[in-house]
Amino acid sequence: MAGINGQFGFVSVLPAVVLTALTLSVFIGFLRESSEGKAKTALYIGGGFAAAFLCWRGLLLLSEIWFDLCMLLMGVAAIALCLYFYIKKRFLSTALCAVAVLALCLAFGFGILICVIGALVFALTILSDTEISLIRRCVATAVMALTAVTVPMVYSEAAEAAGGVFSAGVLLCVGGCLVALIRGRDRVTSIIALMFGLGLVMRLGYVFDVALPSNQHDVFSVFTPEYPRHNTYIMHIYNNWSLPTENVYNAGLSQYYHPPLYHFIAALWMKAQTLCGIELYAAYENIQYFTMFCSAAMMTVAYKLFCEFKLKGVALCTAFAVIAFHPTFYIFAGSVNNDPLTTLFIFLAILYTVRWYKTPSYKNTLLLAVSIGGAMMTKLSGAMVAVGTAYVMLAKLFDTKTGGFFENLKSLWKRFLAFGAVCFPMGLWWPIRCYVLYGMPLGYVPALSVNNVQYLGEYSIFERLTGIGSLSFSNMYPNVGGTTVDGGFVTGDSSGFFDYGIGPYIVKSSLFGEYFMKTNVGGFQNLLAYVMVFSAIVLIGISLYAIIKCTISADGKYKVPIRFMAVYYLVLLGSYILFCFGYPHTCTMDFRYIVPTLLIGAVFTGIYLNTEGKRVIKTTTLALTVLFSLSSGVFYLLSY
Numbered sequence: 001m002a003g004i005n006g007q008f009g010f011v012s013v014l015p016a017v018v019l020t021a022l023t024l025s026v027f028i029g030f031l032r033e034s035s036e037g038k039a040k041t042a043l044y045i046g047g048g049f050a051a052a053f054l055c056w057r058g059l060l061l062l063s064e065i066w067f068d069l070c071m072l073l074m075g076v077a078a079i080a081l082c083l084y085f086y087i088k089k090r091f092l093s094t095a096l097c098a099v100a101v102l103a104l105c106l107a108f109g110f111g112i113l114i115c116v117i118g119a120l121v122f123a124l125t126i127l128s129d130t131e132i133s134l135i136r137r138c139v140a141t142a143v144m145a146l147t148a149v150t151v152p153m154v155y156s157e158a159a160e161a162a163g164g165v166f167s168a169g170v171l172l173c174v175g176g177c178l179v180a181l182i183r184g185r186d187r188v189t190s191i192i193a194l195m196f197g198l199g200l201v202m203r204l205g206y207v208f209d210v211a212l213p214s215n216q217h218d219v220f221s222v223f224t225p226e227y228p229r230h231n232t233y234i235m236h237i238y239n240n241w242s243l244p245t246e247n248v249y250n251a252g253l254s255q256y257y258h259p260p261l262y263h264f265i266a267a268l269w270m271k272a273q274t275l276c277g278i279e280l281y282a283a284y285e286n287i288q289y290f291t292m293f294c295s296a297a298m299m300t301v302a303y304k305l306f307c308e309f310k311l312k313g314v315a316l317c318t319a320f321a322v323i324a325f326h327p328t329f330y331i332f333a334g335s336v337n338n339d340p341l342t343t344l345f346i347f348l349a350i351l352y353t354v355r356w357y358k359t360p361s362y363k364n365t366l367l368l369a370v371s372i373g374g375a376m377m378t379k380l381s382g383a384m385v386a387v388g389t390a391y392v393m394l395a396k397l398f399d400t401k402t403g404g405f406f407e408n409l410k411s412l413w414k415r416f417l418a419f420g421a422v423c424f425p426m427g428l429w430w431p432i433r434c435y436v437l438y439g440m441p442l443g444y445v446p447a448l449s450v451n452n453v454q455y456l457g458e459y460s461i462f463e464r465l466t467g468i469g470s471l472s473f474s475n476m477y478p479n480v481g482g483t484t485v486d487g488g489f490v491t492g493d494s495s496g497f498f499d500y501g502i503g504p505y506i507v508k509s510s511l512f513g514e515y516f517m518k519t520n521v522g523g524f525q526n527l528l529a530y531v532m533v534f535s536a537i538v539l540i541g542i543s544l545y546a547i548i549k550c551t552i553s554a555d556g557k558y559k560v561p562i563r564f565m566a567v568y569y570l571v572l573l574g575s576y577i578l579f580c581f582g583y584p585h586t587c588t589m590d591f592r593y594i595v596p597t598l599l600i601g602a603v604f605t606g607i608y609l610n611t612e613g614k615r616v617i618k619t620t621t622l623a624l625t626v627l628f629s630l631s632s633g634v635f636y637l638l639s640y
Contacts, residue, residue: 191317192303199324200296202633203333207288210334215515217337217592218255228254230263230337234287237267249440257444259430261377262338266290292333294340299323301347302599308354309558311606314618318625319606322539325629327532328595330636331513335592338379343595345375349385350568350599354561357392365415366422373426380443381593383427384575388568395560447583453481454585456500464581467501476533477518478508480586498586502577507536510591510598511632521639528635535628542621543601546608553612562607569600 213221220227223235233255236244248256266287273283302323306316323329332340349371356364372389375382397408434440448454456464463469470485482496499505511532521529547566554562576594609618
């Protein structure tokens with residue numbers, strides 16, 4: 001259990017509560033349209049942090065009796081605020097206070113009675129809206145009451161805190177979805193809110209169920225300098241507040257060659273926890289809550305990008321479901337390496353490239369520069385998005401509709417300078433530093449030995465691209481040693497089969513990760529895996545068709561943004577294939593290197609369904625997306 005083992009105590013769960021609440025607040029803020037609504041969201045975030053900090057310190061400094069009394073008073077105060085806001089007819093404030101009551105009760109064990117009181121207050125608030133149908137009233141009241149009664153029972157009987165906190169997350173999501181539904185939002189917005197809540201719960205559940213160093217990339221269980229992986233990198237910064245000083249060039253599989261932004265943030269997150277009394281290893285495991293926040297924030301960024309292209313109805317729901325329920329983002333939530341933060345920055349760079357083309361303001365210019373610079377300062381491969389951005393800037397510069405090259409240059413040169421002044425130093429200081437100090441070439445990546453068991457250099461180009469010869473219905477999980485060609489598990493044999501086909505491995509590793517243990521699954525999970533694999537393959541085919549179709553037919557104000565994403569897609573896929581052949585090992589084929597293709601594919605699928613898709617295509621794509629999302633969720637719930 002990530003950071004919530006019983007030996008650590010309940011205090012180690014608070015980072016999960018804080019970041020979960022923050023993620024929900026940020027998403028609700030994005031759904032709001034008015035500046036006043038966003039300001040209120042910021043106020044809720046600040047209040048949530050303040051309350052969490054007070055609880056944190058109270059748990060450490062007060063005795064058990066006084067702490068219980070303090071929490072009881074806070075619960076009474078929250079109920080009083082619920083009633084006050086209810087009288088004032090401030091619905092959202094009432095709902096949030098009621099959810100706070102329930103969270104307090106779940107976290108600190110005041111029993112079912114106070115939970116029921118909070119649920120009833122929330123239900124009364126729901127019933128106060130005269131525009132709500134009787135069915136919605138009954139369903140909302142029943143869900144809140146049932147959750148309020150059952151969750152404390154589960155929590156109090158659990159051997160560890162995980163079940164209770166996970167249930168609290170479910171409760172928060174249910175409450176937030178009900179708020180979105182009952183506040184008179186349109187049906188699509190309510191569905192988006194529901195998918196966001198469930199996607200967050202899946203990410204949070206994966207974090208709870210995967211203990212470090214399981215299912216990790218370049219992360220070991222030891223923290224000594226002899227094993228310089230991501231965890232050692234983070235711990236070095238945590239202990240010394242300085243960069244590693246050893247030569248990172250030709251240093252074996254050392255991860256010290258990576259830019260340090262992610263590792264500094266992770267070390268800072270650990271330091272904040274340990275200063276508040278959390279045990280060191282628990283603070284280390286709680287880094288997963290930060291990567292969970294990155295994974296969840298990708299849903300918010302994706303939603304805003306879909307809105308930039310005016311996706312609506314089935315197109316919007318289909319595109320968003322891919323980001324909410326694709327297993328890659330569950331795995332990212334629990335990954336203690338720099339991939340989640342890099343991908344989040346890339347998502348932001350895509351969003352602000354599109355926004356910059358529409359409105360090249362200083363705000364969009366600087367945010368775009370920070371996004372690309374942040375991606376490069378986290379992982380140098382983040383620079384590839386800049387190729388697409390360069391295409392957009394050149395297209396803007398040569399746009400004849402706004403006066404031609406010289407006229408556009410006259411109005412944009414200051415923005416280009418501002419972009420370069422922020423982006424170039426952020427993105428290039430690290431590789432230049434390593435080149436000057438150690439002679440490390442730009443774009444350096446350490447390579448596994450040709451004697452490594454994962455080496456694939458003996459296969460032909462055709463075999464590498466297609467995986468022909470190893471494809472079978474039983475070989476659908478990733479094979480990284482210790483397995484047979486048909487996906488079976490070999491006990492006590494280190495000479496098992498390694499996947500070598502790039503195409504099949506893209507699908508396999510995207511759905512199951514590199515280190516999925518096939519011994520964890522039974523017949524029903526295998527059936528779900530088949531459904532997930534084949535629905536994913538069809539959806540990939542639809543997205544590729546949509547990319548070709550929409551790129552060729554693009555015109556009007558969306559022409560350049562659409563072609564920008566197509567350019568970046570080709571650059572990303574092309575560099576990935578070259579990487580697989582340049583470093584011919586199984587691990588280099590992992591889908592984590594090209595995760596932004598998921599966002600681009602979702603956007604193009606949404607655009608196609610929004611503008612050109614026939615009813616039968618829309619229905620088929622929606623049905624496949626629902627099938628994929630359900631099989632993905634149930635498979636991971638049962639397998640971890």
